[in-house]
Amino acid sequence: MTDCSTCVVRNRAICAALDKEELDALNLIGRRRTLTAGESIIWEGDESVLVANVIDGVLKLSTGSQDGREQIVGVVYPADFIGRPFGGNTSHSVTAITDAKVCLFSRADFDGFANDHPALEHKLLRRTLTELERTRKWMTLLGRKSAEEKLASFLLDMSERLVDPGCETVTDEPLAEFDLPFSRQHVADILGLTIETVSRQFTKMKRDGVVALPSRRAVAITNRTALEDLAA
């Protein structure tokens, strides 16, 4: 059974706006769901009837064309919100990239609950504004940066976002070493490149001593200043 009071994202997700009683009410309309890597919960173009909070794992928001081109338009992490409340269709799919846990609501239920809880809407508004800002920043990368600049920017972004938020680390410094939750193909789809170009840029950075690549998914930033220069 769902139990918000022990939820690991309780204090970071939009639910943090609610007190104990309100949380109990939210409990009644939500349910947890486990996803295995590759599984989707929302499909591009569908009438969006679900919204959710991410509890654990990483999910991608993506659009695909008939001819197989795919673009990842967003990546969500624990405590992030998924879906389109208050009407309107979602124009992208939502797919688990790693095994994941989410807290699901039917949109109708969530809409009703949100209407009665302005503090929840306020949290959601702040989160949405931040996400819009982040997305716009990403547009500059897609529209104007070279492959090398794209990968450098991406790695720097990852080193900041993959900081484990669970434990109360004193410093929120970016990581020097981390495991990407993405395959090379995912990285390519995030950066608007092909997998071959991504691979070549990784190799180049390794050759130049900017990063080390201990294993397929692992990245160690060995010269952050140089990486920042490459990101332009």
Added chain:
Amino acid sequence: MTDCSTCVVRNRAICAALDKEELDALNLIGRRRTLTAGESIIWEGDESVLVANVIDGVLKLSTGSQDGREQIVGVVYPADFIGRPFGGNTSHSVTAITDAKVCLFSRADFDGFANDHPALEHKLLRRTLTELERTRKWMTLLGRKSAEEKLASFLLDMSERLVDPGCETVTDEPLAEFDLPFSRQHVADILGLTIETVSRQFTKMKRDGVVALPSRRAVAITNRTALEDLAA
């Protein structure tokens, strides 16, 4: 003096959430400002202390790098909201593309007012969610489309967004003919292309009989189906 009750975007902007009394209160903290084309009200990286509603005209949100590359990350029209309430810095400038009128608020004033008026926040939330959705759709264009596909998609989008919302047109059908509020350079900065490439694609479409170009800024879609095919 500001007078919301006669404002042309009164029923479309987020202010539509307010009744007459509330509107009077909002009146007290807002002021109108006229902008001439090229004038900015928010600068990239600045501590964002202003928010605003667009009353008339078109404005761009853009980011620029040192080396002169620019990417337009959003375009706003009458009734749209500008700025970043509730903290956080804006990472893009806001600049008038045409002469424009806006309704300005200091962020602190607006934040306070919004806190007391959940209905206003709700409107803003819906608007922000829609804008996020639109922005994500644009990412696919920037990351995965060819120059020809980009321009075709752009023209179709324009034919829908430039429909004059003022008069109560029975049908909201897309326009067959319209004047772009943008120069070729603007179009290039929106699509992540150079001005030369944009120009060549315009010429190609004209040659193929998909569009006619009566004057520099005017576009007439002569074969919509073909244009839709080009947009992929």
Added chain:
DNA sequence: CGACATTTTGATACGTATCAAGGTACGTGG
């Protein structure tokens, strides 16, 4: 150990940027 998926590397082609020049519309002052 062997089969499969993923990643890397290589050779080549294509699309768009870049550099350069010419053309067209537009506003200003003669």
Added chain:
DNA sequence: CCACGTACCTTGATACGTATCAAAATGTCG
């Protein structure tokens, strides 16, 4: 009203970066 200057747009020639096609290498899992 026309000549001129300026900004904007178009066209052309070439270079460069990334995609594409192909194959080899590496890692992963039964």
